[in-house]
Amino acid sequence: MILQHVVESQQFTVPMLVELFNLADGMERIVNRGGTGDYSNRILASLFYEHSTRTRFSFESAMLRLGGKILATEDANQFSSSTHGETLEDTVRVVANFSDIIVIRHNEVGGASRAAAVSSVPVINAGDGKGGEHPTQALLDLYTIHREIKTIDGVKIAMVGNLADGRTVRSLAYLLGKFERVKLYFIAPKALRMKQDITEYLQQYNVWFTEEEDLKKIVNEVDVVYMTRLEPDQRVGVEPRHFYIDEFIMKYLPHKSIVMHPLPRSNEISPSVDKDPRAAYFRQTRNGILVRMALLASMLDR
Amino acid sequence: MILQHVVESQQFTVPMLVELFNLADGMERIVNRGGTGDYSNRILASLFYEHSTRTRFSFESAMLRLGGKILATEDANQFSSSTHGETLEDTVRVVANFSDIIVIRHNEVGGASRAAAVSSVPVINAGDGKGGEHPTQALLDLYTIHREIKTIDGVKIAMVGNLADGRTVRSLAYLLGKFERVKLYFIAPKALRMKQDITEYLQQYNVWFTEEEDLKKIVNEVDVVYMTRLEPDQRVGVEPRHFYIDEFIMKYLPHKSIVMHPLPRSNEISPSVDKDPRAAYFRQTRNGILVRMALLASMLDR
């Protein structure tokens, strides 16, 4: 797999995903055994222009689990403070001289691709801007399906909540569309339905999907329920229990199915669900380490 | 010694303390030799909801001295920012998937115990809330007495300053009460005397203590003078030199006795005392590394 930079989820083909997920499966052994020695002198630089401790910790943990090292800043804005006004491009050129791979979280759409254009070391996009990309989140979601359901082809998945703005569900729907016989159930309030660019893309590639307004109607049919946050103001005029999961709805979910959530969650999952073995949302976090280890390793090996 | 989590100093029995301090004594050799290799792939996550660089550095240094690795945030509040509102419990569940042990500093009393209740990896309380616990500070204080005076049984200690609110002196008095023939001299302004919960506990267990209002009166009798901060507003209507130590008072302190302070200090110790070999307050800092190494090692070995 040749990956110079990871900027957007569209870069990934099905064969690349398969290879990446196989690599990620093998990473479990490295976590347990403790590092490989192969990356013990490689440095990952975390260049975060916005706070996102969850994402930063996940990448840094993946690098440490590989046996590598870390340079971190929670406040990369200092590079381009009003006093100095350094361009993102110059900052990246400098940091590329300090490290072997850069993970960047930028506050503007396109930030990661600008960084990749000038960097002498690989760049991974860890989120750029509100409407931008966050490709490794989509990868870990897809990897969780691969790992828990054992197949992506043929998977039936309900996506629930704010589908209009949800970066994760949009990217995941896009990637799932590349697999065979996938069925997508979009469960959203009318104002927050999956947007036309994605539904047209799915139609174009003959991917089966349907739109509903109540999870309960279809929960017994799916392999995966992918919950997302509904912010308080998005619940106005909405029947929130249609986009909510608790122990009663779990009764209808098949035994081998799972519940996912990109986290942080708000009130859309009852805490009573947490102990159900089908609640996969914290395992998802752990899968993120494995898939990021696989990504880092293959980019550093390049 | 079986320690799943360290939440409060009350967890520790005398045999556990003896075992921990023996382990800490052996850590000096590991610091000099440089790591053991045994922890080279273990990750400590510093989850600090309040700034406390001193405490964070001490734990992180201990982990690095053991040969381990670190994930750090100085601003864990980002996890539960107003936008996202993630619960402490969810954050801890996530971070437990990134690390092998969590050191938490929380802004609310009970924060560490809530974290321990849901964490899949060991949790150490590095301070929770203004009136809360900070058990490793008490451990390093007690370890300093063990190391410098060679015994805790029979020790005579003056605690000086704000005893009413001082978390460190309260915990230390509590732990000392578990040892034999200890004598406690509480030297505080009237308004800042040791509180009744502690004095009643000492009476119940027949621990000798007395209360005075001037250090000078008893300085020639004690093995340890444990100084604490008096804030400027706490000096109003008080004779500050009664709770102060300088080279003149040091003349009355026995040769083998020591002066301790949890740091940071304010004006209660004259800088002229710093070069006196009995000034143990910076050595206390170094002892904190040893005792935290012992704690981390025994919790990771569990």
Add this chain to the structure above:
Amino acid sequence: MILQHVVESQQFTVPMLVELFNLADGMERIVNRGGTGDYSNRILASLFYEHSTRTRFSFESAMLRLGGKILATEDANQFSSSTHGETLEDTVRVVANFSDIIVIRHNEVGGASRAAAVSSVPVINAGDGKGGEHPTQALLDLYTIHREIKTIDGVKIAMVGNLADGRTVRSLAYLLGKFERVKLYFIAPKALRMKQDITEYLQQYNVWFTEEEDLKKIVNEVDVVYMTRLEPDQRVGVEPRHFYIDEFIMKYLPHKSIVMHPLPRSNEISPSVDKDPRAAYFRQTRNGILVRMALLASMLDR
């Protein structure tokens, strides 16, 4: 070379610089091979009272490249917060117990030398105060000349821009004055000329220098063009193109000459210059790693 602390560039004699630069040349091999193992249990503490991610990353990367470890804070002010009011001296005494070497960035002139006075481990000044020292920047500038021009004796260098306040050009002029047959061309607006303390020092030691107001006049004569920032308010009443370099001026610069800049840059270098192999300003960053590795290694070996 015996270096206990590095506080100011005046500490360095020519033989020390030669030894340091030879050591730095050898560090390239360690970067490529990946660490030496000799420093694998040594801890560098970054104690930054001001944000300077660029400088902090450079020191931390150097320490990681050597195979060592890091304790970092981007906000050392927390140690001496208004609540606690700890002195810098006490903070340094404490941090010296957590680490093997301290890199300090302080907001007041003299901060680093106060730290060095009380520290039990080596201290490196990474900038203290607006008018203070930043000796390792001068070292990496000089090392870049050594590395790119192959000699410092006899070098002809134009220093361009704000020479009155520029810490880097002042220190570099000072250090260059210690070498043989050096020629300095100061190119600054009238109000920002090199100050008298430096020019008098150069006269005293018979170092050749001249002052001009337009880079173009002498660009064909020099080995090095050292550009510095002109802030917007410093361009008022000035002909900015006299202190500016672009592809047209590059035509007059000899083939084996180089362009340097301490970065961050503002508008004084056209982006069209970046791809010219004579543009050495990003290589300068990389040289900073090598020279800091050499410095750390020789101070830790002491």
